Amino acid sequence: MSRSNDTWILAAQCPSRLGTVDVVTRFLKERGCYITEQQSFDDRLGERFFIRTEFRPLASDFDAEAFQADFATRAFEFEMDFELTPPERRTPVVIMVSKADHCLHDLLYRHRTGQLPLDIRAVISNHPDLESLVTGHGLPYHHFPVTPETKAAQEARVLEVIEATGAELVILARYMQVLSSEMCTRLSGRAINIHHSLLPGFKGAKPYHQAYEKGVKLVGATAHYINDDLDEGPIITQGVEPVSHADYPEDLVAKGRDIECLTLAKAVSLHLERRVFLHSKRTVVFKR
Amino acid sequence: MSRSNDTWILAAQCPSRLGTVDVVTRFLKERGCYITEQQSFDDRLGERFFIRTEFRPLASDFDAEAFQADFATRAFEFEMDFELTPPERRTPVVIMVSKADHCLHDLLYRHRTGQLPLDIRAVISNHPDLESLVTGHGLPYHHFPVTPETKAAQEARVLEVIEATGAELVILARYMQVLSSEMCTRLSGRAINIHHSLLPGFKGAKPYHQAYEKGVKLVGATAHYINDDLDEGPIITQGVEPVSHADYPEDLVAKGRDIECLTLAKAVSLHLERRVFLHSKRTVVFKR
Amino acid sequence: MSRSNDTWILAAQCPSRLGTVDVVTRFLKERGCYITEQQSFDDRLGERFFIRTEFRPLASDFDAEAFQADFATRAFEFEMDFELTPPERRTPVVIMVSKADHCLHDLLYRHRTGQLPLDIRAVISNHPDLESLVTGHGLPYHHFPVTPETKAAQEARVLEVIEATGAELVILARYMQVLSSEMCTRLSGRAINIHHSLLPGFKGAKPYHQAYEKGVKLVGATAHYINDDLDEGPIITQGVEPVSHADYPEDLVAKGRDIECLTLAKAVSLHLERRVFLHSKRTVVFKR
Amino acid sequence: MSRSNDTWILAAQCPSRLGTVDVVTRFLKERGCYITEQQSFDDRLGERFFIRTEFRPLASDFDAEAFQADFATRAFEFEMDFELTPPERRTPVVIMVSKADHCLHDLLYRHRTGQLPLDIRAVISNHPDLESLVTGHGLPYHHFPVTPETKAAQEARVLEVIEATGAELVILARYMQVLSSEMCTRLSGRAINIHHSLLPGFKGAKPYHQAYEKGVKLVGATAHYINDDLDEGPIITQGVEPVSHADYPEDLVAKGRDIECLTLAKAVSLHLERRVFLHSKRTVVFKR
Structure with missing residues (x-):
């Protein structure tokens, strides 16, 4: 900034x-x-x-x-x-979402106010829910539903959009589909995912429910590059929030939303400012 | 307080x-x-x-x-x-350590200044290194070396000391031996351990080296009660510290020391003030 | 929640x-x-x-x-x-803003998603800028410009709206006009303000510029009730963010936005859940 | 490290x-x-x-x-x-204290374990209380009591010790005397002080009592270089801790101790690693 x-x-x-x-x-x-x-x-x-x-x-x-x-x-x-x-360059991106809108909403706000120098070329979702939010911002929305049968075909369509739009970065803003390993390889180092746990703490699905079961006193989120091993890609940044016994799983989900937004936005900002260097399984991040 | x-x-x-x-x-x-x-x-x-x-x-x-x-x-x-x-009651405790002195040193200071209402009955170690630190505070030090052959016998001696001194709480202040499952069961709910990671993130040995390999951007410590499954006991409190690419494993170890001391001291304080309730695999902690 | x-x-x-x-x-x-x-x-x-x-x-x-x-x-x-x-009650509120939209935008999002049980009756501003944002949410927007001559009259109109709408709480979401002491007294204990500094650190205008001059390494925000002495009202909650020498005043302003949003939202949430008690110049806040 | x-x-x-x-x-x-x-x-x-x-x-x-x-x-x-x-150089320092021992105790521990590459040449106090702690570490202790009449003479003796020992840095580890402006000028840029508040929030005496009166929800500490205006010297680092209504002034004092120790140790470490640059009233700090 x-x-x-x-x-x-x-x-x-x-x-x-x-x-x-x-x-x-x-x-x-x-x-x-x-x-x-x-x-x-x-x-x-x-x-x-x-x-x-x-x-x-x-x-x-x-x-x-x-x-x-x-x-x-x-x-x-x-x-x-x-x-x-160059100065003031806006990086072309494609954002992928499912139903949850908090990270997308946050990115759109930071995009609109110029906090994040993004050039959002398209938003892709496997659900129709967020269409009006996206088109209301004057951005194209692609709804590619995913079933076990259509998964491969749909990933091909996603890659087409990425290519056609010239997107240099893909932001997985709570996209809840597991990407195929081919897709991961294709996007390796070019896609940032937000995972709603302190990886490698709670991999896989429903991390907040896992966290509740373990009775942890901190929950967090991890923004990382995609590589061939999902949930194991190089970490860019992590955020954390204290929780208590009085937080039921649905409370952890709710508390997690803010930290997910902030952590993803921070990772994207670091990436756009060329502060993140990817090498092997780790990153070098030059913060201010 | x-x-x-x-x-x-x-x-x-x-x-x-x-x-x-x-x-x-x-x-x-x-x-x-x-x-x-x-x-x-x-x-x-x-x-x-x-x-x-x-x-x-x-x-x-x-x-x-x-x-x-x-x-x-x-x-x-x-x-x-x-x-x-009752008011001003000091809880009788036994502290167990190995070679690292930072948590012990911190507990002894808080004991001496009255920050922690402890009545330290003995310090037990599998190494001789910290004897003079302990006896310098006028406290008994038991050196019970552990080998695969003597492990069971030594654990029996530890239990003897706990019983003989009337200790109500055992504090594992970086005791680096894996306790037998019998020992864990015996101490279940009566012993607080400090684990140098954000459990369940990096169980087992050398968690900071594991953290380095994964390139995490946060390291932490977890204070928990011992139960029959080591590293899975009910969590009391957790602390966290940001780290960067420039932190090599030995730096993570060094950075972790402060957070280990603080997290353990906080857990012990919460326990002594009867703010921690243990039920099944989770705790209820009433903070101020 | x-x-x-x-x-x-x-x-x-x-x-x-x-x-x-x-x-x-x-x-x-x-x-x-x-x-x-x-x-x-x-x-x-x-x-x-x-x-x-x-x-x-x-x-x-x-x-x-x-x-x-x-x-x-x-x-x-x-x-x-x-x-x-009662359960699920939505508290009727009036929100006051000037030109900056980040706190309003955040409150509207939390309102829409049900994170904050608000019943927003009106948004009042001394500027026209945020009208479309507000009316786009189907909410009434009152533009009451303020000059030294009209100030008293405009405050009267604000009070009219508050009364007419039955608002129980007024949220000053970066309203940049100094309220008259009569107005403060009228709203005493019924209005929450977000001040963009760690009060009492940098009172008055341009706190981030003051913070830059002093070279502080932390900036923060304070959510507090209005009372007769502006910037001295009882504090509900405070948030903080690390900054560095590389942050110029405009960077501090930008960095402060997130912490202002979060701190205000947290204070409003605590208030709505009846967790904040006001007595004299201090608050009691029962957190979970 | x-x-x-x-x-x-x-x-x-x-x-x-x-x-x-x-x-x-x-x-x-x-x-x-x-x-x-x-x-x-x-x-x-x-x-x-x-x-x-x-x-x-x-x-x-x-x-x-x-x-x-x-x-x-x-x-x-x-x-x-x-x-x-050069590598492994230990910077010669003089530490000044009064009665509170927590910062001194912490510095001595980090000195002994090599965490801080200090060469402690002397400890100076206006009270006799901490003599045995210091001499127990094999370090010279100078007790220079201060009264209004002897203040000037005692400051001269302090400067003598600093000069005679070749100390390059003076660490004011909760030294509770206000230094004369001559003394401040003499030590300008060569002395680090720990102030027990988030400067410029609560200058002067009893900052925790001031914080209680204001009902703040965060307390903190500020490590800064001495310059001619006490409590206004260039800030090196600041730490912060959440507090609640249930913390009486004596609790704030107690809670503040940990953050004072950590903040001072961090500032000293940054200084010793030549990461702090002083220019005019601000610092540049190159963190890792």
């Missing part, structure tokens, strides 16, 4: 090696780019380097394409993956 | 039934007992009633024994279990 | 005196009312007693009027103020 | 200007220094740049003096203040 309107982001990762920071900062210096915020981390167990830089080009005729092409040459030498994000 | 020096506690539980609150409050009224704080809860799923009352006898010649005997008669009718705790 | 659909609430306060709990619980017992949850507190400094009881009448022909009349007789003897709240 | 044993820290600040990051990272690259973690921030309102770099010299014969001298030349051009901290 604090990014001013002329600030670019360069996010990169590569194998650990001497000179990884220098290759980025020297390039920016040479191009007259003013660094306003920078974080880097070298993971000594994973032997991998991560860096995120916010900068402001001082020249009025900053040529992003030339920047990208020239930096690619240097990055190549370090086997560095990088992404350059 | 806010209890003034003349305040008694009556804690009780019984099957759900009309008149459960009245049987307590009417009795106190009749005896001229002034109620300063009261909480009750009727668990509609468990069909069980819990009540905790702090009161001050107005008469200077309050006869606790008569109170106890007379109330027992009424309680009997409701199948009510109750406990009457 | 956990209240089942047949649960009544009896909330009462009176001067400290022997038998205050008994007068409530005995009455309920006599009437065949089953107590599901009860909390009482006797404030030894303020010498005042507070009690909140949830109960379920066992008889199918529960006569609330008779209950009320008969209990009034007993309460009179103890100078006890009490309120009886 | 995660710093491995061969990691140096370079911390620097200077006026905002193009090339500030590059001047650091290029130098490190040229010297064969491997950067493991780096954070920088350019404050656009304060127009000041801050950077903290952890690095590991790859050469076995790293010459710190040459590094320091050579870097000074480059830093000079940028008006850059910098500090180079």
Whole structure:
């Protein structure tokens, strides 16, 4: 949020090696780019380097394409993956929901007020319930009902929408269908899911009922990337709320809603600001 | 803590039934007992009633024994279990430790300053390391080393100490031996353990290393009563701490220490103030 | 929330005196009312007693009027103020806003989903901006612009709406006008305000800018009743969020929005569940 | 903590200007220094740049003096203040206390276990109470009683101890004397104080009693550097704890102890790891 309107982001990762920071900062210096915020981390167990830089080009005729092409040459030498994000870019997304509307409602609000720089291309649901909420925001709503027989076909339609709309990110805002492992693989690293428990605490269905049975004194939510093993994808952020003996399962569900909204919104915000780096089964998250 | 020096506690539980609150409050009224704080809860799923009352006898010649005997008669009718705790009573305890001293150190400090009304009768360890810390506080230290061969014999010695000292509560302050199921059954509901994870998240050994592998963004600790299934005993309280990608397993261990100390101390405090009620696999905790 | 659909609430306060709990619980017992949850507190400094009881009448022909009349007789003897709240009652409210919509948006969502048992009779604003949001929910919107000259007249119109609609509670959901002291007195104890700081930390205007100047590492919000001294009314609940040097004033404003929404919603929920007792300059809040 | 044993820290600040990051990272690259973690921030309102770099010299014969001298030349051009901290350095400190021992006890424990890399040169108190605790740890204890008449003389003796011991940091661990403004100026930026409130909420004496009067629902503690205006020095970190109506002033004092210990320890840790940068009335804190 604090990014001013002329600030670019360069996010990169590569194998650990001497000179990884220098290759980025020297390039920016040479191009007259003013660094306003920078974080880097070298993971000594994973032997991998991560860096995120916010900068402001001082020249009025900053040529992003030339920047990208020239930096690619240097990055190549370090086997560095990088992404350059312009100021005020809105990331194209598709949101998937079922019947519960709290996370969707929250995302739509943050979208509308500009808190989250989203370009929502479509909302997909396996139920018709939330159509008017979505179309009321002037957004397309796709209702793809799922039965055991139609599941594969419907996932294909979901992928079509994602492709056709050019969505770079899929947000599973309480989509209650288990995705096939093919689908998970296809969306790996490009889809954020909100799971209503402190993973790996209560995997699978009805986590609040599981939590009640165990008599836990804290409930929480986990926002994570999808990978091939559902409920085991790399965690982006987690939120937590105290509960008591007087909270019945339906109370835990209700109490959980706020923390689900906040945790998902935070994860999406971190992702959109290119603060999250995915590597193997873990994430590096450069918070402010 | 806010209890003034003349305040008694009556804690009780019984099957759900009309008149459960009245049987307590009417009795106190009749005896001229002034109620300063009261909480009750009727668990509609468990069909069980819990009540905790702090009161001050107005008469200077309050006869606790008569109170106890007379109330027992009424309680009997409701199948009510109750406990009457006098002002400023210190609960006799035995503490068990291994090598890590942070929880013990914290408990000894709170004991010495009167924050926790403990009467520490003995400290038992399977290692010699913490002897001078304990004896320096003028407390007896028992070193009972454990090997697979001696385990049963050593557990018998532990039970002997507990019995001989009249300890009503056993505090497992990072005791790193798995207790036998006989031992667990013997101590069921009378022993509080601190587990260094957000149970049921990471059971068993090295939970912080498990947490690192999963890349969680929160670590925590769970204080629970021992029952026959280790790591599954009824939870009293849980604490949590944010962590990041930059925390290696040894950092998680270090960060976890503070939250372990605080969570254990809080659970012990709640127990000593008779705020925790154990029923089946869950607890009712009346916080202030 | 956990209240089942047949649960009544009896909330009462009176001067400290022997038998205050008994007068409530005995009455309920006599009437065949089953107590599901009860909390009482006797404030030894303020010498005042507070009690909140949830109960379920066992008889199918529960006569609330008779209950009320008969209990009034007993309460009179103890100078006890009490309120009886039926199951599923929706409290009539008027909401006041200015231009910022986040708290209003949040309240409307919780209203629509039934999380908050509100009966919103009107929304009043000194600006026209939020009209379509409100009328889109089928609720009346009153735009009463305020200038130094019209202030008194406009406050009179606000009071008219409150009276005409029978609102029992006024929610100031980021209403940015300073109320006159007459208005404050009129609404004393019947209006909840959200102040965007950890009162008494940063009173007055632009608290987030004040917080930035001081370089605080936590920002927060305070929900409180209005009384004659604005920003000094009795506090109901407070929320807090960590911030850093990288948060400029506009970031603090943005970060504060979520905590303002949550803190106000929590305070309103506590109020509606009759968990908040107002006495002098402080509140007693019986949380679950 | 995660710093491995061969990691140096370079911390620097200077006026905002193009090339500030590059001047650091290029130098490190040229010297064969491997950067493991780096954070920088350019404050656009304060127009000041801050950077903290952890690095590991790859050469076995790293010459710190040459590094320091050579870097000074480059830093000079940028008006850059910098500090180079070797691995495993223990910062020499003097701790000041009065009668309350909780913060001191906590610091001594973290000192003894190596959690805080402190070299405690002396403990100074205006009371004799904590002498045995300190000398029991083999540390010198200076008892300098303070009366209005002797205040100036005693402050002079304190400064003598600080100078004679070579202490670089003074930790005011609940030292209950108001320092003279000369003393504050002398210690400006070199002394960390723990104030038992969420500054600027309750300045001055008895903050918990002030908090009780106001009926706040959160209490907290603030660790800050001393400057010439006591209770207004730049804030390093703040902690917070929920409280209720049932907490009398003495309960708030008791509840506050844990948060005071944790907040002070955290601030000291951040300072020792060179994560805190002081500029004007605010701090920049690079957390992990």
